[in-house]
Amino acid sequence: MPSPDPSTPARARRPEFLALLERFVACETPTHGKAAGDRMADLLAATLADDGWRVERTPRRDVGDVLCATLPGDGRDRGSLVLAHYDTVWPIGTLAAMPFRVDAASDRAYGPGTLDMKAGIAATILAARLLADAGTPAAGGVTLLITSDEETGSAHSRERIEAEARRHERVLVVEPARDDGALKVGRKGVADYHLDLHGVPAHAGNHPDDGASALVELAHLVLFLRSLDDRDAATTVHPTVARAGGAVNVITEHAHLDVDVRVLRLDEAARVDDAIRAWELRDPQVRLEVAGGLNRPPMEPTAANLALFERARALAGTWGATLEGAVVGGGSDGNFTSALGVPTLDGLGACGRGAHARDEHVRIGDTLDRVALLAALLTQP
Ligand SMILES: [Zn+2]
Structure with a gap:
């Protein structure tokens, strides 16, 4: 018999998720807007600090500042690194023509940077809240690294990403899932x-x-x-x-x-x-x-990445959800961490479609189910 579906408490947080997402999307963050990026860093730092994360901010000269937030865990020394970026491909002013909106009938939230990947950041914040509510600490703690130049190749953050990855047991990348919901075990x-x-x-x-x-x-x-x-x-x-x-x-x-x-x-x-x-x-x-x-470098579908995916699939299976893993063409910061040999699972952020496109959107209910999966993965030793 399947265990109780942990996505129920995640789905109950739908209004919270949409409130976070709307605030993040309202703050436009093209990669090369230093001032705009720093405003987003202010907003994220305040939100995370309110939730009890210890937030460290690293100044960057040409792009927005980088945030590294940590939550204590169960005492194990190595935990999970969650990788995210707040920059988007959309220039300032895009919101005027492409405003944030929720379409209740299709259960979608639209807007620039929703899918790629402000919903992934909101999902991580919610996952941590779920763990706090349940009184379940993350195995080895959580480090959330939010960078500001992923869309242009991560020149200003690659070293930091690699240094953090080396200190962690695994890397969970909250980039969007593939259109059909598959997680990403390899990337070109x-x-x-x-x-x-x-x-x-x-x-x-x-x-x-x-x-x-x-x-x-x-x-x-x-x-x-x-x-x-x-x-x-x-x-x-x-x-x-x-x-x-x-x-x-x-x-x-x-x-x-x-x-x-x-x-x-x-x-x-x-x-x-x-x-x-x-x-x-x-x-x-x-x-x-x-x-x-x-x-x-390519994120090869290594044995370590596949084992991490199998763990996610088994977890989801305990509440009757099915998960697919895919190798995709586009790169992410997970390419760097996987190339170091650190088990990396990507596509754990939002479900939706249209990254970098006018109809960019998130499927709300499906994404909340992934919040439950992310929370469960964080508790895995
Ligand atoms: Zn992205």
């Missing part, structure tokens, strides 16, 4: 390349043989890059942005190419990197300059 790694081709300009009519065309080399390079795809290994290589040329009668001196690379395995990242750097130009007068590389 992301590499960006920025390629510059330097040719020799010449008058296309008077001195056609004096020039060396960066644009012609770019054409060869684009097709070569596409040939590096390996679908069996789940590797994709896409040239996505190209710029070249100046005047129609001048052999092209300069061409630029941006390339998006996604890999599920580190050895695939190395294969693609080697191939790009070893590319031989047709015209020896043209020079290729390669910048960029791997900025998020």
Whole structure:
């Protein structure tokens, strides 16, 4: 017989959840708005402190300040790190056209940054309240790290994320679940390349043989890059942005190419990197300059990640809920922690759809069920 459904007390907190979410969404937080980010950090710090979290704030010069909040646990020395970010992809002013709203009929809450991932932060706060109400301490305590630059690659927070992960037993990432509710046990790694081709300009009519065309080399390079795809290994290589040329009668001196690379395995990242750097130009007068590389390692579906997922699935099973685990294309800060070998489970935040899209929304009831799961996971030694 299934045990009592712990999502009932979570669902009872629906008004609280929506109040938190509305306040967080009302504070717009584009990654590169330092002042706006700091206002959000003020609001979160106050909310967490009221709930009894010990809050430490780390100043950041170019983005909003980072918050690290802790709750004591049952005395074990290593607990859970919950990873979240408060920045969104939406510029200040988005709310005017895309206000926060709750649609009771569909049980959804809409607005910029609801799903990705202010609802994940609200869910974590609620999960801690559920544990406090039940008088059940988290195993080894909880550290909630809320960063401010995930959407642009976490350049200002990666070191901190990795340092915190090393001190914890496991990492629970409260990014959204997949559209269908699946948790994320693996994510592709992301590499960006920025390629510059330097040719020799010449008058296309008077001195056609004096020039060396960066644009012609770019054409060869684009097709070569596409040939590096390996679908069996789940590797994709896409040239996505190209710029070249100046005047129609001048052999092209300069061409630029941006390339998006996604890999599920580190050895695939190395294969693609080697191939790009070893590319031989047709015209020896043209020079290729390669910048960029791997900025998020893949979150491989390691045995440690899968074991953590199985634990979540078993827990949910005790109250009759089913959980799926998936490997997805997009990266998150969980990529960094998983690459360190720390068991990482991602997608534990909100259920919904439309991250980075106009119809971004959270499914309220489903998300509250996940709050119950998160609370239960935090009590697991
Ligand atoms: Zn996110």
